[in-house]
Amino acid sequence: MSALNITKGSSSHSAYDLRDPYAEVIESHTLAVLVDNESGVLARVIGLFSGRGYNIDSLTVAEVDHTGHRSRITIVTRGTPQVIEQIKAQLGRLVPVHAVNDLTVEGPAVQRELALLKVAGKGDARIEALRLAEIFRANVVDSTLESFVFEMTGTPEKIDAFAELMRPLGLREVARTGVAALSRGA
Amino acid sequence: MTQANASAMTGAKMIVKALKDQGVEVVFGYPGGAVLPIYDELFLQNDIRHVLVRHEQGAVHMAEGYARSTGKPGVVLVTSGPGATNAVTGLTDALLDSIPLVVLSGQVPTFMIGTDGFQEADTVGITRPCTKMNWLVKDTAKLAETIHTAFHVATSGRPGPVLVDIPKDVQFAQAEYVAREKIKTSHYQPRVKGDIEAITRLVELIEKAERPVFYTGGGVINSGTAASQLLRELVDATGFPITSTLMGLGAYPASGKNWLGMLGMHGLYEANLAMHGCDLMINIGARFDDRITGRVADFSPHSVKAHIDIDPSSINKVIRVDLPIVGDVGHVLEDMLRIWKSRGRKVNKEGLAKWWAQITEWKAVNCLDYKNSEKTIKPQYALQRLEALTKGMDRYITTEVGQHQMWAAQFLGFEAPNRWMTSGGLGTMGYGLPASIGVQMAHPEALVINVAGEASWLMNMQEMGTAMQFRAPVKQFILNNERLGMVRQWQELLHGERYSHSWSESLPDFVKLAEAFGCKGIKCSDPQDLDDAIMEMIRYDGPVIFDCMVEKHENCFPMIPSGKPHNEMLLGEAETQGVIKAGGAVLV
Numbered sequence A: 001m002s003a004l005n006i007t008k009g010s011s012s013h014s015a016y017d018l019r020d021p022y023a024e025v026i027e028s029h030t031l032a033v034l035v036d037n038e039s040g041v042l043a044r045v046i047g048l049f050s051g052r053g054y055n056i057d058s059l060t061v062a063e064v065d066h067t068g069h070r071s072r073i074t075i076v077t078r079g080t081p082q083v084i085e086q087i088k089a090q091l092g093r094l095v096p097v098h099a100v101n102d103l104t105v106e107g108p109a110v111q112r113e114l115a116l117l118k119v120a121g122k123g124d125a126r127i128e129a130l131r132l133a134e135i136f137r138a139n140v141v142d143s144t145l146e147s148f149v150f151e152m153t154g155t156p157e158k159i160d161a162f163a164e165l166m167r168p169l170g171l172r173e174v175a176r177t178g179v180a181a182l183s184r185g186a
Numbered sequence B: 001m002t003q004a005n006a007s008a009m010t011g012a013k014m015i016v017k018a019l020k021d022q023g024v025e026v027v028f029g030y031p032g033g034a035v036l037p038i039y040d041e042l043f044l045q046n047d048i049r050h051v052l053v054r055h056e057q058g059a060v061h062m063a064e065g066y067a068r069s070t071g072k073p074g075v076v077l078v079t080s081g082p083g084a085t086n087a088v089t090g091l092t093d094a095l096l097d098s099i100p101l102v103v104l105s106g107q108v109p110t111f112m113i114g115t116d117g118f119q120e121a122d123t124v125g126i127t128r129p130c131t132k133m134n135w136l137v138k139d140t141a142k143l144a145e146t147i148h149t150a151f152h153v154a155t156s157g158r159p160g161p162v163l164v165d166i167p168k169d170v171q172f173a174q175a176e177y178v179a180r181e182k183i184k185t186s187h188y189q190p191r192v193k194g195d196i197e198a199i200t201r202l203v204e205l206i207e208k209a210e211r212p213v214f215y216t217g218g219g220v221i222n223s224g225t226a227a228s229q230l231l232r233e234l235v236d237a238t239g240f241p242i243t244s245t246l247m248g249l250g251a252y253p254a255s256g257k258n259w260l261g262m263l264g265m266h267g268l269y270e271a272n273l274a275m276h277g278c279d280l281m282i283n284i285g286a287r288f289d290d291r292i293t294g295r296v297a298d299f300s301p302h303s304v305k306a307h308i309d310i311d312p313s314s315i316n317k318v319i320r321v322d323l324p325i326v327g328d329v330g331h332v333l334e335d336m337l338r339i340w341k342s343r344g345r346k347v348n349k350e351g352l353a354k355w356w357a358q359i360t361e362w363k364a365v366n367c368l369d370y371k372n373s374e375k376t377i378k379p380q381y382a383l384q385r386l387e388a389l390t391k392g393m394d395r396y397i398t399t400e401v402g403q404h405q406m407w408a409a410q411f412l413g414f415e416a417p418n419r420w421m422t423s424g425g426l427g428t429m430g431y432g433l434p435a436s437i438g439v440q441m442a443h444p445e446a447l448v449i450n451v452a453g454e455a456s457w458l459m460n461m462q463e464m465g466t467a468m469q470f471r472a473p474v475k476q477f478i479l480n481n482e483r484l485g486m487v488r489q490w491q492e493l494l495h496g497e498r499y500s501h502s503w504s505e506s507l508p509d510f511v512k513l514a515e516a517f518g519c520k521g522i523k524c525s526d527p528q529d530l531d532d533a534i535m536e537m538i539r540y541d542g543p544v545i546f547d548c549m550v551e552k553h554e555n556c557f558p559m560i561p562s563g564k565p566h567n568e569m570l571l572g573e574a575e576t577q578g579v580i581k582a583g584g585a586v587l588v
């Protein structure tokens, strides 16, 4: 070790490129966060993501335990493994957070999203939309002579695929719930 | 009155009772419409002292000074709207430095919330990102419980500031008081014991390391005096060198033989090179802040890194470590010492001897050396004299932010924890004066000195009124370079000597200002007079504003420019020529 060797010169790197050295694969993770259902808790979670520059691809929240007043927030997020670890640790230290589970790493999980899609059209396009809906197991929950509203549940990818097919057939509006997820098994 | 509501009381009464039950002795605050019921209750009792500040930011910094010098949470009371928004800087400061505070704010009555009522602000919304936790209490029945929980959260795990927002009607309404012991200890119970297997692995590394270094931080101080004691035992028994962040000074005594001095951007040469060249880094309660690491990619490239921290999110946030240990510093150190002793107190003596020989070479560089002057007071000299003349006294130091702060860290020696209060994470100019008052409130007999820059000091100088009113004999030792010195230094080194708005013009006459406040003013500009002037300051029984006129263009060295690794340190003026290229200027 030649520690007295102090080289001089400028550098392009900085303490602010924190994530660069670790710029590995970007992974998508689904996190289940169990929180006290009290006012401000969602703002706290969302504020953490925006304040620290993390991504939210999907977020759902609802009270799942009415007696204990617990809500489950399901977040789909993206980042390098290091960032994902940070997100979990940052969530975990929020006071109203009881548990953070990474469904992407903790064994197999089922993910489902519900979507409503309004498709307007006549003639062949309308028939084709109905035919595809059947293949995708989408239900018709509203219909007029010129439109359908389809309801479907599935993985986000399945919904993406269906919406893509509906686009040329007259897709007008899409409403999606975001992902709900549970680990498989007991 | 039925049995059930025998202990019913108004929310305002409940607040004061809850504070008493929490052992609160002093509250720093400022009244207003939305907290009048609480002030009424304060008026009717004598157990809790209320310190009337001059600006709510001052109240929060005072509470920080109080907390840091005692280890107890600081308590603040402010009114709604502007009272609460004025507290935001202090809350952020406390969050970044992990200081336990409980701030109570008034709010418009619940039925007016959302109507843009007079002095209404979304206080919980505004303070959510700058508190560890906050609550809006809409029901008096939940008030006492919330306040007790607030104290629990502020002081558990990694400490931090919390805020309880209390609408005025909640202060008036009656409900049952819930005793401190009755609250269900919330699920919030951060883990304090470290994993024994990991601690044993660290002990194995300690036994073998050739070039180890302890890198300690504010976590040791926050863990309590017992943790500092254990640290001293461990350091002295292993014979390992130790350095500390700005926040951790005093945990290991500056006179200790293994002390390398502070590390980081303005840290000592030997400390930074030891970090760079070590083969085992033991981070105890520090967080790899960017002022410490410099260029992350080149940070201590050849070391195995262990990290002890109570906050799991600190692990691998900036620097990837090989051996994380989540737990309270005191608990982990205790286990570590026990295991290390039981395995025969082994260290690599041969390696250590070589390592110390190397460190001794680095020390010989004498990196804090500066060119003294007969004519002008060098800021370093002023601090050396302050150190010499106050050594051994029951002394507490606070600082403002800038060059003077770094020189204070370099030239003052701290022998004990909780005696050094400085704004580390946020770097808040205006911190030092109110913090010194908070410290003095907790330690009335001690010598409390705020080492200040003239620009920072002006930011909260109104608090001299508080010092006078509450007879806090704080000494304001202002190193007056008539410059925003640290800004000027960066402009000199990074911005082609274009000194854009970095000088202090139209400064007040500090001696006259002292007189206006009713305290003592001392001005000194001749090095020959300095000792006498400092002694006069120390001896004066009351607050002093000491205007120490110092060299205007002195730079603070050593310096690791932003984005540079530890071994690219600037030691003095001669080394700065053309070293820092424009690329470095984008960093703070």
Ligand SMILES: Cc1ncc(C[n+]2csc(CCOP(=O)(O)OP(=O)(O)O)c2C)c(N)n1
Pocket (backbone or CB within 6 Å): B400, B401, B402, B403, B404, B405, B427, B428, B429, B430, B452, B453, B454, B455, B456, B457, B479, B481, B483, B484, B485, B486, B487
């Ligand atoms: C509230 C706030 N505003 C701006 C800054 C940026 N800043 C850092 S040091 C400094 C100059 C401080 O001047 P002074 O208090 O006289 O100290 P000196 O560096 O001259 O010792 C400034 C403006 C800051 N840290 N805090």
Ligand SMILES: [Mg+2]
Pocket (backbone or CB within 6 Å): B402, B453, B454, B455, B479, B480, B481, B482, B483, B484, B485
């Ligand atoms: Mg100055």
